[in-house]
Each structure stands twice: as structure tokens, then as C-alpha cells.
Amino acid sequence: MNYSASEKSDENFRSGMIALAGRPNVGKSTLLNCLLKQKVSITSKKANTTRHRIMGVLNDPGTQYVFIDLPGFNTNYKRLVDRSVYKTATTGVSGTDLVLLVIDCRGWHEQDTLALKRIQDENLPFIVVLSKIDRVKNKNLLLPVIQDVAKRTQINEIVPVSAVKDENIAELKKAILKYLLPGPPLFPSDVVTDKGEIFRTAESIREQIFRYYGDEIPYTSAVQIEKYEQDNKVLQIDATIWVESKGQKRIMIGSGGLNIKRIGTEVRTRIEAEQDIKVFLNLWVKVRARWTDDLQSISNFGFSETD
Numbered sequence: 001m002n003y004s005a006s007e008k009s010d011e012n013f014r015s016g017m018i019a020l021a022g023r024p025n026v027g028k029s030t031l032l033n034c035l036l037k038q039k040v041s042i043t044s045k046k047a048n049t050t051r052h053r054i055m056g057v058l059n060d061p062g063t064q065y066v067f068i069d070l071p072g073f074n075t076n077y078k079r080l081v082d083r084s085v086y087k088t089a090t091t092g093v094s095g096t097d098l099v100l101l102v103i104d105c106r107g108w109h110e111q112d113t114l115a116l117k118r119i120q121d122e123n124l125p126f127i128v129v130l131s132k133i134d135r136v137k138n139k140n141l142l143l144p145v146i147q148d149v150a151k152r153t154q155i156n157e158i159v160p161v162s163a164v165k166d167e168n169i170a171e172l173k174k175a176i177l178k179y180l181l182p183g184p185p186l187f188p189s190d191v192v193t194d195k196g197e198i199f200r201t202a203e204s205i206r207e208q209i210f211r212y213y214g215d216e217i218p219y220t221s222a223v224q225i226e227k228y229e230q231d232n233k234v235l236q237i238d239a240t241i242w243v244e245s246k247g248q249k250r251i252m253i254g255s256g257g258l259n260i261k262r263i264g265t266e267v268r269t270r271i272e273a274e275q276d277i278k279v280f281l282n283l284w285v286k287v288r289a290r291w292t293d294d295l296q297s298i299s300n301f302g303f304s305e306t307d
């Protein structure tokens, strides 16, 4: 990881940290992946998918954008683990050069107010991203939403985008660029994210859990990678999925182990394709009662208040 001579010496270079903030499920992680043109953060139909602060670096000629994906702002938490995740969301915007306040284009939601207040309390520069515009067929319907958002935020820079259809992303980058200060790149050009393969593997498993199980299990499970060892072209991964009850364990494993096999196959083939390597993945499901309310377990499973 080295800076090239041209990276260091270009006086017109601009760089900066840009947080993606907003209520859960508005499309922050999908937008990050779209901006980077690769997957660094998991996504799902369910709210509260992202639990950690995840950095993604985009290098354009003369510019480095350091995006910070964050958990959604949500004070409606029941468990200690949710409080830890919420802290990551609130502290994550601090010290950034710009915040993208992501709002679903179908209209303002009371939880958006919470994210807005946090940004305003810190006096952070921000622009609004109206997400998921592909969901609105008649684009005239966006106008009243834009007017309402402008009134609530006192911001004129409101950029409608679709991360799924890759619409208006160039406009968004242009809007961000104005806030980036002249200065050298913050990271060497080969750095894409701050998260390593072990974290990404655990997240891949979690993504499948969000995809395949109902409302409760995604929020009461955690993934711990016990072994991650590469020998030539073979990668051995042992992972434990922690749940809170025997009933959840039964559901997670499924009849004849079918559910857990499906998750294993999905994750294994993804890593094999990404890394061109043969993967042996062992998944265990274990029970730790009420881990979501136990500080020690929360910390053991990789959560921290500031991440």
C-alpha cells in the first residue's frame, strides 16, 4: 500500500470523508455499493441491516471520496445491542466533511427528523439524497416531496437518485465534490475498505440470515468467525452463528439441516467466485440466551460503542 508520486504531489487533488446517514432501510448501503461499483456493505429488505461503521473509498481522477456507511438512526431500541449500534450511527457522522442525509423519495418520515437533528446539532455540512426514485413512475410526484424536504431541512441541495438503477449518481458525485477540500488522498489508491476478509465473511453470512429468516432471527443472531485459514488455493472457514434460544436454533438449522446448508452454499460460492479459491465453510449454530442484552457477549461478538 503505497502512495504514488503523482498522488502525493498533485496540488489540485481533493479528498474528504462523506458519511451516509439516515433512518434504517432508506438505501444507504446500496448507495455506497453503487458509488463504489462493488459490494462493501451488506443490504437487505429489512431495517437495521448495517450494524457497524463501514468505510468505502472511491478514487476518481484528481479526487478521493472516503464514504462512511452507518447504521440507521433509530431510537426505538429494545436491547442493549441496539443501543450500541445506535451509538455507532450517531458518533459516525462526527468529524466528516459532508453528510449525505438519505431520505426515501416517497416522503418525509418522523425518524428522518432524528437524523436531521443529529447533523444540525453538530453543525455538519450536509446535502439531501432522495433515494429509490425508480420506485416513482411519475417523476412529477417528486416535486412536492422535494419542496417539503427543502422546507424541513432549509437545504436546496437535494439530489434524487436510484442506486438500484444507477440513476443520477454522477450528479451526486458532482454535488459532493464541492465540499471536498484541496489536499492529498487520505488513503493509498488500492484501499477499498477498512474491513478485512474476516469481517466481510461474517457480514456475508449475516446477509443470508436477513434474506432467509423472518422478523426476529436476524436481530437475535450474531456471527463469529472462529477460523479463517488459507493454504494455497484452499480457504478453510469455521463460523458460529449465535442465537438466543433453542427454538431459534431449530429454525436456523431447518429440517434436515436444509436452511443452514442453503446459507453455507450461498456464502461459499460467493467467496469462491470473488477470490478464485476453493472454500470449505463449516457453520455451527449455538445458543447464548439473551446475548443481545449482555455487554460481554455484545463486545465478544464485535460490537463497540464507537466502532
Ligand SMILES: Nc1nc2c(ncn2[C@@H]2O[C@H](COP(=O)(O)OP(=O)(O)OP(=O)(O)O)[C@@H](O)[C@H]2O)c(=O)[nH]1
Pocket: 023, 024, 025, 026, 027, 028, 029, 030, 031, 042, 043, 044, 045, 046, 047, 048, 049, 050, 051, 070, 071, 072, 073, 131, 132, 133, 134, 135, 161, 162, 163, 164, 165
Ligand atoms: N427500488 C429501489 N430499491 C432500493 C434502492 N436502494 C436501496 N433499495 C432497497 O432498499 C432496501 C434497503 O436497502 P439498504 O441499502 O440495506 O438500506 P440501509 O439504509 O443501508 O438500511 P440499514 O442498514 O438497515 O440502515 C433493500 O431492499 C434495497 O434493495 C433503489 O435505488 N431503488
Ligand SMILES: [Mg+2]
Pocket: 028, 029, 030, 041, 042, 043, 049, 050, 070, 071, 072
Ligand atoms: Mg445499511
